[in-house]
Amino acid sequence: MTDALIYDAVRSPRGKGRPDGALHELTAVTLSAKILDAIRERNGLDGHAVEDVIWGNVTQVGEQGGCLARSAVLASGLDQSIPGLAINRFCASGMEAVNLAANQIKGGAGQAYIAGGVEMMGRVAMGSDGAAIAVDPGLAMKTYFVPQGISADIIATEYGFTREMADALAVESQARAAAAWADGRFAGSVISIKDQNGLTILDRDEYMRPGTDMATLGALKPAFKDMGETMPGFDKIALMKYPHLERINHVHHAGNSSGIVDGAAALLIGNAEFGQAHGLKPRARIRATAKIGTDPTIMLTGPVPVTEKILRDAGMSIGDIDLFEVNEAFASVVLRFQQAFGVDPSLINVNGGAIALGHPLGATGAIIIGTLLDELERSGKSVGLATLCIASGMGAATIIERL
Numbered sequence: 029m030t031d032a033l034i035y036d037a038v039r040s041p042r043g044k045g046r047p048d049g050a051l052h053e054l055t056a057v058t059l060s061a062k063i064l065d066a067i068r069e070r071n072g073l074d075g076h077a078v079e080d081v082i083w084g085n086v087t088q089v090g091e092q093g094g095c096l097a098r099s100a101v102l103a104s105g106l107d108q109s110i111p112g113l114a115i116n117r118f119c120a121s122g123m124e125a126v127n128l129a130a131n132q133i134k135g136g137a138g139q140a141y142i143a144g145g146v147e148m149m150g151r152v153a154m155g156s157d158g159a160a161i162a163v164d165p166g167l168a169m170k171t172y173f174v175p176q177g178i179s180a181d182i183i184a185t186e187y188g189f190t191r192e193m194a195d196a197l198a199v200e201s202q203a204r205a206a207a208a209w210a211d212g213r214f215a216g217s218v219i220s221i222k223d224q225n226g227l228t229i230l231d232r233d234e235y236m237r238p239g240t241d242m243a244t245l246g247a248l249k250p251a252f253k254d255m256g257e258t259m260p261g262f263d264k265i266a267l268m269k270y271p272h273l274e275r276i277n278h279v280h281h282a283g284n285s286s287g288i289v290d291g292a293a294a295l296l297i298g299n300a301e302f303g304q305a306h307g308l309k310p311r312a313r314i315r316a317t318a319k320i321g322t323d324p325t326i327m328l329t330g331p332v333p334v335t336e337k338i339l340r341d342a343g344m345s346i347g348d349i350d351l352f353e354v355n356e357a358f359a360s361v362v363l364r365f366q367q368a369f370g371v372d373p374s375l376i377n378v379n380g381g382a383i384a385l386g387h388p389l390g391a392t393g394a395i396i397i398g399t400l401l402d403e404l405e406r407s408g409k410s411v412g413l414a415t416l417c418i419a420s421g422m423g424a425a426t427i428i429e430r431l
Contacts, residue, residue: 030299032130033310034428035140037398038066039293040221041230042386045149050230051221051290056085056092056148059221060100063292066219067142068105071296071308076109078298079138082129083114084121084145085390089157092148100146116390117319119357120416120424121145122293123393127317127426129297139305140298145390148290154389161324161420172269172325174262176419177252177280179327180358182266184279186326187364191279194359195245198284198383200373201356205380206238213379213406217398235287235386250278251285269325284359289386293394312401315411315427316342322421328361330423331415332368338413338425346371349427350409353396355416356381365415378403392416397426404430 040059043051051059060083067073083097097112117124122145129141161167162175174182184194208214209232220231256263256276263276303310318338322330331354339345346369354365354376362381366373379399382392393416400412415425 029134030136032133032297032314033300033303034295034297034312034314034401035303035308035310036067036071036296037217037401038063038070038219039217039391039395039398040291041218042233042235042289042291042388043230044234045288045290047150049150049290050234052150054148055151056096056146057099057103059148059290059292060096060146061103062221063144063294064100064104064106064142067294067296072306075107077306078110078140078142080141081110081112082125082141082143083112084116084125084393085114085147086116086118086121087147087152087154087157088114088116090152092152117422117424118419119355119387119389120393120418120422121390122395123397123414123416123424123426124319126295126297126394126397127424130314130317133297133299139302140296142294142296144292144294144394146292147388147390149288149388150290172265174266174325175252175255176327177285178256178262178266178276179325180280180285180360181252181256181276181278182270182326183328183360183364185273185277186270187367189279189360189363193363194279194284195242197359197362198245199240199242201377201380201384202236202238202240204378205236205384208379209233213402217402233385235289236384240283245283248281248283251281253278266325280358280360284383286357286382287386289388291386291388291391291395293391293398295394295398310431311405312428312430315429317426319422319424322423324421327419327421328357328417329364330417330421331361331365334423334425335369335413335415338427342427349411349413350375351378351400351403351412352376353400353412353414355387355392355396356383357387357417359383361417393424397428401428401430
């Protein structure tokens, strides 16, 4: 089977997802076009250079609705002969775009793709599309639906993670992100976002709080305690599903959960012939991809079974992986991954994660693959695994090998 090779990875800085955020003036189409143009210009892509643009975004409504991928192609400098495919696998949409592109190439359906995603969370509010699992009473009752924050607290309760453990992980994420920026580790992949006059809007991740410490986080109230314990009483719904738990321990808050941000990212993926034709050198090979469904109530445990699946499918073991990117949707998600596999925490999210940098839903999967590639190159290591938890109970993963 044909190898799927990564030739380039770029992303925007992540802006605060609110009206005073630096990227707030841009629509999802505009920011996506800027990322596509960066890929095009950096790699000399003229004419029908790629088979398709596969683009993930989660809240597909209003200005993020329709086939956003095709709109972004037309707004960019890419040739109009290149089509576009918009996809949605919730928080793994950007990763699924990459994985789908890789598997198309492996199967011989085209020589190259641009894949990634976008989310402008400050302009199009999360949940504003009305997900059926949350708004359809019949489905919500059948699945024992609870919001993701409650799910994260269920994980903490089920697997014994304390508030102090969650806060310590968050403090470390902030410290690592600050160190990565200070060391210039994102310089090769983060592009400066400029306005129509060529003035820089944002050239650095905006959400970080590098001075965060345990005392700062300790002063924050649990974010999901009220919705769990008062009407509609999601804790009671969770305890109906998991009667062995006496109560839900609410450990998560804004400081140990992922930040709401705006951002976009893209990877250029092709076969060897594409690289030869365009004078490009591949940076990595996509060795394996996987996705899986999991319990929709606890919802966010997907990184564990999908990692087991991808390793099994690839004939590998956890010890074959040099570095890990595990999306920090909530602290308990990463703590559970560490617990399940006994992975050294120093190998996970080396440059910080979504708690410090933010989680632009549809873009994050592509971002963490690019971050993983950059760190493999910087550290001289070979094989990395990226994985995310996903709403409604799913998981996705990608294994890459540096070339």
